[in-house]
Amino acid sequence: MVRLHPIYILSLFIIILGYIACEQNEIYNESSSPNTCEGCHLDRSALQKFASEIPPVSETEGGG
Amino acid sequence: VTPLEPWEKVYIKLTSSQVSFVDIDNNHGFIGCINCHGGKEPAEFESAHDPENGFIRDPSTNPNRVCFPCHSGIVATNNNSMHTMAWGERTAIVVRELDAGNDHRQFDQCSKNLIEGFKKECAGCHTTCGQCHVSRPKSVQGGLINNHRFIRKPDQTNQCLACHGSRIGVDFRGELEGNKPDLHYLMAMKCWDCHQENFHADNSQFPSRYHIPNLPECTDCHSDAASDNPYHLMHWPKGGVSAELSCYVCHSQPYNNCNTCHTNGKWKEGYELIGADIYKGGDGYLEYPSFKIGYNYNPDLFAGEYIVVRHIPIAKDSYKPWGVPELANYNARPTWEYTSPHNIRKITAQTDTVGTQFCYENCHLVGNKSSLNTRLYLSKSFMDSLFPDEIIANTPVIVNDHLPTSWEKP
Numbered sequence: 001m002v003r004l005h006p007i008y009i010l011s012l013f014i015i016i017l018g019y020i021a022c023e024q025n026e027i028y029n030e031s032s033s034p035n036t037c038e039g040c041h042l043d044r045s046a047l048q049k050f051a052s053e054i055p056p057v058s059e060t061e062g063g064g
Numbered sequence: 065v066t067p068l069e070p071w072e073k074v075y076i077k078l079t080s081s082q083v084s085f086v087d088i089d090n091n092h093g094f095i096g097c098i099n100c101h102g103g104k105e106p107a108e109f110e111s112a113h114d115p116e117n118g119f120i121r122d123p124s125t126n127p128n129r130v131c132f133p134c135h136s137g138i139v140a141t142n143n144n145s146m147h148t149m150a151w152g153e154r155t156a157i158v159v160r161e162l163d164a165g166n167d168h169r170q171f172d173q174c175s176k177n178l179i180e181g182f183k184k185e186c187a188g189c190h191t192t193c194g195q196c197h198v199s200r201p202k203s204v205q206g207g208l209i210n211n212h213r214f215i216r217k218p219d220q221t222n223q224c225l226a227c228h229g230s231r232i233g234v235d236f237r238g239e240l241e242g243n244k245p246d247l248h249y250l251m252a253m254k255c256w257d258c259h260q261e262n263f264h265a266d267n268s269q270f271p272s273r274y275h276i277p278n279l280p281e282c283t284d285c286h287s288d289a290a291s292d293n294p295y296h297l298m299h300w301p302k303g304g305v306s307a308e309l310s311c312y313v314c315h316s317q318p319y320n321n322c323n324t325c326h327t328n329g330k331w332k333e334g335y336e337l338i339g340a341d342i343y344k345g346g347d348g349y350l351e352y353p354s355f356k357i358g359y360n361y362n363p364d365l366f367a368g369e370y371i372v373v374r375h376i377p378i379a380k381d382s383y384k385p386w387g388v389p390e391l392a393n394y395n396a397r398p399t400w401e402y403t404s405p406h407n408i409r410k411i412t413a414q415t416d417t418v419g420t421q422f423c424y425e426n427c428h429l430v431g432n433k434s435s436l437n438t439r440l441y442l443s444k445s446f447m448d449s450l451f452p453d454e455i456i457a458n459t460p461v462i463v464n465d466h467l468p469t470s471w472e473k474p
Contacts, residue, residue, distance in 0.1 A: 035106035037097035038085060041212075042078055047071035050109055 065204050065226050073199075073207035089213045100130045121206070124193035131193050142193070144268040150190040152272035157182065160378070160391040167271040181386030196223055203227050217256060224255045230351060231374070235319050235407035240353045243317045246407050258284070274365055274402070282311045294423070295415070301367035310360070310368035312405055314414050318353040319405040322377035355413075358400055358442040361460035366402050373442055373461055374403035380453075395457040400442055414440070429471035441467075443474030 040046045076085055086093030098105050102118030113119045123130040132139040142148055154168035161174050172179065195201035196218045199208050209215075209222045218224055225233035238245030248258070258280035270276055283289075290300045299309040358373035360366050378399055380390045414426050425433050427440065438445070444464045447455045455462070464473055 035108065035112075037101075037103075037105050037112070038076075040109075041074055041076045042085070044071070044075055044077075047075050051069065051071045053109060 065200065065222060065229075068200075068207045073205075076208065076211045078211075085212060088211050092214050122192050122194050122199075122202075124195075124198075127193050135193075138264045139193075141266040142264040144266040145264055146267045146270070146273050146276065147191050147196070147263060149268065150186060151267055151270060152274075153186055153190070154182070155271040156378070156397060159397045160394050163393040164396040168268075175388060177387035178383060181383060181388070185386075191227070201227050220254050230322070231320050232406050235317075235405050238317075238407065240318060240320065240407075243353075243407055244409055247409055248406075308367070308369045310366065310371040312372045312403070312408075313357055313368065313370055315408050315410065315412055316355070316372055316405040317407045317409060317412055318355040319372075319374060319403065319407060320351050321354045321375040322351050323375060323379075355440060356400065356442040356446075357440050357463065358402075358458075358461040359463050359466045360402075361398060362402065369466075370463070371402050372405065373398070373400040374405075375400050375451075398458045398461045399451070399454045400458050400461050429467065429474060434472045438472070438474035441474045445474060 040050070076088065078084075078087070082088060084093065085097075097103075100123040102120050102123070103112050103114065104117040104119075105112060107117075111117055120126075127139045127142070146152065149168075151168045154171045157178060158166045158168060158170050158174060161178060162170055166173075171182075191201060195206075197214050197216070198212060199206050200222050204226045207222075209219050225236070234240060235243075236246045236249045238249070260280070261276055261278045265276075267276055273279075290296055290303065295314065296304075298304055298306045299314070301308050301310055354375070356373050356375075357370050360369055360371045363369075376399055378394075380394045383391065417423055417426065420426065422431065425431060427437060428434070429437055429441075441463045442458070442461055444455070444462055447458060447462060451458070467473070
């Protein structure tokens, strides 16, 4: 019977976790494409880039 | 309301381990942006936000499409709520156009220009689901307040007081010069601590917000105050020995009043000196602090023989920009109307009797301070001097014919 040293098991576990993390990161990066809603609205710098195209508005307290 | 840069208004900030809007709002996140907002995704900026692609900034302007599928009960009644339909505003317009005895139910009988103008300029702010539960309201040009997370209870500063600012917010926080904050504000009470009426209820049968059942009353908390002191015994609004007074007559401070509001976006222009030629229409919108005791012209609706009244920003030609030169029955409704200022204090200029000889010295029109006290009342001389064109409309509110005969006539 092959007996794995705990350090191998731990290493394997870390590799699997890393893979999952990378996968998720990849999905996030895809959804963060500037051409998607979230790609812009979750990204401060992307929004600031478009700031000149967002209609400027005044700020007051309104109504009664 | 703190000003926001345009980009800040639409920025959804992720924190710690969040990677998408779903992590912020689990329920609404799964719906997907374009399923509510329309538009196109993926796409460049212009086509993503192009109305021709169905983009809509505030999807809840059509709640039956986007909110109803999950919130059917609330949407169904809210379509006829006071906030959505502004029944009270409609009533005010109807009365001044068609005459007293009418109310919001006759709104469709008003001129086409009034109806169209109201729909375009008033109904746009009164109000959508999103303006209370997602973003700042349209009246302050929007802006997400909690990263687009839908909130059950509106944000007092950014939502409630963003609309109810110049009259409620300014009063509540004590921002008028010489005023102190409302006691309830200092106790960190929020709007909904008192206002527990159903905001989504179908109110189509009520001519104004003051007709809604279960409105807050002072006695909800101060139920045992009627016999607290001689003043209460004497003037309690329901059952006082002498003249019954609205609680506000003694316990409110000066509050904002408005003159000559005109439609077409000419809202708040800031303070100006009273006395300028701004009472006869034109462009002279004005806000100014004042405190006036008037006669209760609607005892079925308001408690107390005397109430405090606020000048509301209506002029004969307020709707001129809509193509309505003058309101046909401008005199059918007071321009000094009942008000419930949100600047309550136990000790006010009226109740502070330190150094006085008599308990009534700060209010009654007798004795040494009589002439000084006339400033507190909506009197004929006051109206003659500043609002001569509005005397007929305010005849039921002017106090002269109702004050004790022994008093100096103001």
